[in-house]
Amino acid sequence: MIQLDEIPNLKEISDSEAEGLCARLRARIIDAVSRTGGHLASNLGTVEITVALHRVFDTGRDRVVFDVGHQCYSHKILTGRDTAMDTLRTFGGIAGYPKPQESQDDAFIAGHASNSVSVALGMARARSQRGEDYHVIALIGDGALTGGLAYEGLSNAGLSGEPLLVILNDNGMSITKNVGGVAQHLAHQRLKPQYLQFKKGYRKMMSVLPGGPQIYRVTHKIKTAIKETLLPCSMFEDMGFIYLGPVDGHDVRGLTRLMRYAKELKGPVLLHVRTVKGKGYPPAEKNPDAYHGVSRFCVQTGEPLQPSRPSFSSAFGQAVCELAAEDGRICAVTAAMRDGTGLGSFEAQFPERFFDVGIAEGHAVAMAAGMAKQGSLPIFAVYSSFLQRGYDMLLHDVAILGLHVVFGVDRAGLVGEDGETHHGLFDVAYLSSVPGMTLFAPASFAEVRSMLRHAVRKVSGPVALRYPRGGESGYRGDAGVEPTVCLKVGKAITLVTYGITTGSVLEAGAMLEAAGYAPEIIKLNRLMPLDDEEILASVKKTERVLIAEECAAMGGMGQQIAAHMAAQGVVPKAMALCNTGSGFITHGTTAELRRLCGLDAESLYQAAVEVLKRE
Ligand SMILES: Cc1ncc(C[n+]2csc(CCOP(=O)(O)OP(=O)(O)O)c2C)c(N)n1
Numbered sequence: 223m224i225q226l227d228e229i230p231n232l233k234e235i236s237d238s239e240a241e242g243l244c245a246r247l248r249a250r251i252i253d254a255v256s257r258t259g260g261h262l263a264s265n266l267g268t269v270e271i272t273v274a275l276h277r278v279f280d281t282g283r284d285r286v287v288f289d290v291g292h293q294c295y296s297h298k299i300l301t302g303r304d305t306a307m308d309t310l311r312t313f314g315g316i317a318g319y320p321k322p323q324e325s326q327d328d329a330f331i332a333g334h335a336s337n338s339v340s341v342a343l344g345m346a347r348a349r350s351q352r353g354e355d356y357h358v359i360a361l362i363g364d365g366a367l368t369g370g371l372a373y374e375g376l377s378n379a380g381l382s383g384e385p386l387l388v389i390l391n392d393n394g395m396s397i398t399k400n401v402g403g404v405a406q407h408l409a410h411q412r413l414k415p416q417y418l419q420f421k422k423g424y425r426k427m428m429s430v431l432p433g434g435p436q437i438y439r440v441t442h443k444i445k446t447a448i449k450e451t452l453l454p455c456s457m458f459e460d461m462g463f464i465y466l467g468p469v470d471g472h473d474v475r476g477l478t479r480l481m482r483y484a485k486e487l488k489g490p491v492l493l494h495v496r497t498v499k500g501k502g503y504p505p506a507e508k509n510p511d512a513y514h515g516v517s518r519f520c521v522q523t524g525e526p527l528q529p530s531r532p533s534f535s536s537a538f539g540q541a542v543c544e545l546a547a548e549d550g551r552i553c554a555v556t557a558a559m560r561d562g563t564g565l566g567s568f569e570a571q572f573p574e575r576f577f578d579v580g581i582a583e584g585h586a587v588a589m590a591a592g593m594a595k596q597g598s599l600p601i602f603a604v605y606s607s608f609l610q611r612g613y614d615m616l617l618h619d620v621a622i623l624g625l626h627v628v629f630g631v632d633r634a635g636l637v638g639e640d641g642e643t644h645h646g647l648f649d650v651a652y653l654s655s656v657p658g659m660t661l662f663a664p665a666s667f668a669e670v671r672s673m674l675r676h677a678v679r680k681v682s683g684p685v686a687l688r689y690p691r692g693g694e695s696g697y698r699g700d701a702g703v704e705p706t707v708c709l710k711v712g713k714a715i716t717l718v719t720y721g722i723t724t725g726s727v728l729e730a731g732a733m734l735e736a737a738g739y740a741p742e743i744i745k746l747n748r749l750m751p752l753d754d755e756e757i758l759a760s761v762k763k764t765e766r767v768l769i770a771e772e773c774a775a776m777g778g779m780g781q782q783i784a785a786h787m788a789a790q791g792v793v794p795k796a797m798a799l800c801n802t803g804s805g806f807i808t809h810g811t812t813a814e815l816r817r818l819c820g821l822d823a824e825s826l827y828q829a830a831v832e833v834l835k836r837e
Pocket residue numbers: 264267290292293333334335362363364365366367391393395396397499557558559581608611
């Protein structure tokens with residue numbers, strides 16, 4: 223029996239050993255994720271695909287590009303990280319996505335969907351250009367295939383002539399049930415097992431018969447002509463791929479043979495496999511959406527060990543429902559993140575006004591622009607890091623016409639265990655660069671409600687609220703929608719903040735008070751258009767300022783306010799800009815990451831004391 227921490231050369235194991243290995247991998251994933259949390263259902267669904275991949279390819283040399291990468295746990299275990307799985311997504315532990323810095327077997331980073339074919343084709347082109355010899359594989363899910371970027375890659379790869387294997391893992395699910403015409407097209411693809419077997423045998427026979435290759439070329443042309451005229455073929459074949467499938471994605475024997483066959487084909491191949499998301503763990507098979515991303519849970523019952531808590535997302539979703547009940551123009555848009563953005567109750571109450579566009583954020587923004595132009599009032603709830611995909615549409619489709627589209631920018635700031643690809647650190651910069659954009663930063667559930675009401679009813683043009691993952695932290699007020707509010711009058715130093723950082727700044731203010739300083743605390747409610755009159759007046763009084771925010775330094779409010787101060791001739795004796803800096807931030811708990819970035823109360827207190835000491 224193969225032990226996971228002593229994986230032999232997988233090229234030499236037998237089919238039955240491979241099946242036994244799959245069972246142990248599945249048990250290990252359930253055990254490890256039950257204790258650390260992470261992505262469960264997608265990893266259970268890709269065990270056989272991953273074992274077959276490792277039986278056929280050498281991932282230290284061949285390049286496997288995971289799409290989204292949330293399904294990489296089997297791969298990590300098979301590449302020497304079984305023990306490390308106990309540190310999954312913890313600060314200093316292994317990441318929940320592939321990371322080249324972690325292992326030579328991790329070909330590329332991952333986290334955002336639909337890029338894998340493009341990245342893989344790039345690798346294949348570099349291989350050809352450099353005259354090197356290794357295989358390139360992309361593993362992409364049917365959900366990721368609802369993202370337009372995937373078609374850009376497929377369209378270019380199909381006719382590239384580059385040997386490249388795209389494995390399409392089709393489980394009918396994105397996070398929730400998959401949507402759109404692509405899902406329907408995939409469902410229409412039927413397995414032609416006899417045809418597949420015949421094709422393989424015929425090709426093999428022709429490769430050994432005298433004159434066989436010439437005969438094969440002629441008959442292949444005839445076959446293709448017949449297929450293209452008489453038989454429906456998959457869009458992938460039309461794009462230029464050799465299409466294999468769909469086949470059973472849990473038959474590790476068959477998958478191994480097919481991948482060995484595909485490996486020998488000299489061109490772009492698409493292997494379409496059918497899997498069950500959550501395979502092998504009944505609670506996850508029954509509810510793959512609920513077990514897509516999980517916190518720690520009891521293996522026996524499948525129940526989470528921590529109760530779910532109220533969140534900014536649920537506050538947002540509830541506020542949208544209240545507004546929609548009063549205004550029939552309001553509709554809600556999601557890009558495959560219905561539950562993560564709190565829109566589940568909206569879909570239940572207003573199904574005809576709910577639009578899940580799949581993993582297609584750029585399309586979502588452009589569609590919302592079209593809706594707004596024609597009199598609807600679209601509210602697009604989207605994660606900050608995913609909205610990066612729609613930046614051009616924000617400018618081109620929404621802002622130039624000044625259309626009233628409302629954006630619920632969720633997961634703004636540090637998100638925690640998802641790490642670099644998912645932290646929402648750039649939205650302050652990219653949203654405040656959009657002409658005409660109104661940008662609010664609610665710091666409490668109550669402010670989500672009041673700011674959203676204002677955004678829907680009183681603001682014209684593009685308007686966004688940015689709010690964090692999870693719940694409130696230390697501040698529960700409702701400062702309304704005035705640009706700024708003074709939370710505490712003082713004279714020693716001006717502390718400026720907004721959003722989730724308000725809690726830590728209030729704590730740091732109390733620590734300063736206890737140390738004999740009297741800080742003045744001003745909270746920004748509205749970031750854009752910037753109105754910092756109250757801040758400048760305060761800095762003129764205190765002559766010292768610290769601006770704390772949970773976003774990247776570049777393009778943050780600290781830089782914008784500092785520039786405005788300078789332009790107004792307000793020059794403080796000392797200033798500190800506290801933010802997440804100019805790099806990417808690793809994974810860990812948000813508390814650990816805030817300490818790492820100096821955005822926890824103690825760090826902010828120390829930074830303020832430094833400012834106070836400077837003459
Ligand atoms: C650009 C982008 N938008 C949204 C997400 C959130 N997300 C992560 S996994 C997922 C569903 C992926 O579905 P699929 O590719 O079919 O993989 P499966 O989980 O079914 O294995 C989504 C929407 C993302 N990672 N990237």
